[in-house]
Amino acid sequence: MAYPIKTCRLCEEEFELKPGKPGFADCCPACSTAEPSAPTEKRSMDATERKNRSEANEARRQAMRDLLYRKDS
Numbered sequence: 001m002a003y004p005i006k007t008c009r010l011c012e013e014e015f016e017l018k019p020g021k022p023g024f025a026d027c028c029p030a031c032s033t034a035e036p037s038a039p040t041e042k043r044s045m046d047a048t049e050r051k052n053r054s055e056a057n058e059a060r061r062q063a064m065r066d067l068l069y070r071k072d073s
């Protein structure tokens, strides 16, 4: 079974997109392992994303609870 051939968005080299490849799907393995972006910026972005996601989950839970209570009464 052949893997899809992708073009790396960083070095524009063609590579096989294998399952379990680390990093982004549009980066070749070499560019995925040698991450050029600032790690501190990435970490803070991840923290913000996590916070946003937990807030979204909380809002969804609240909405679900409201829906259930309305249905019961």
Ligand SMILES: [Zn+2]
Pocket: 008, 009, 010, 011, 012, 013, 027, 028, 029, 030, 031, 032
């Ligand atoms: Zn690359």
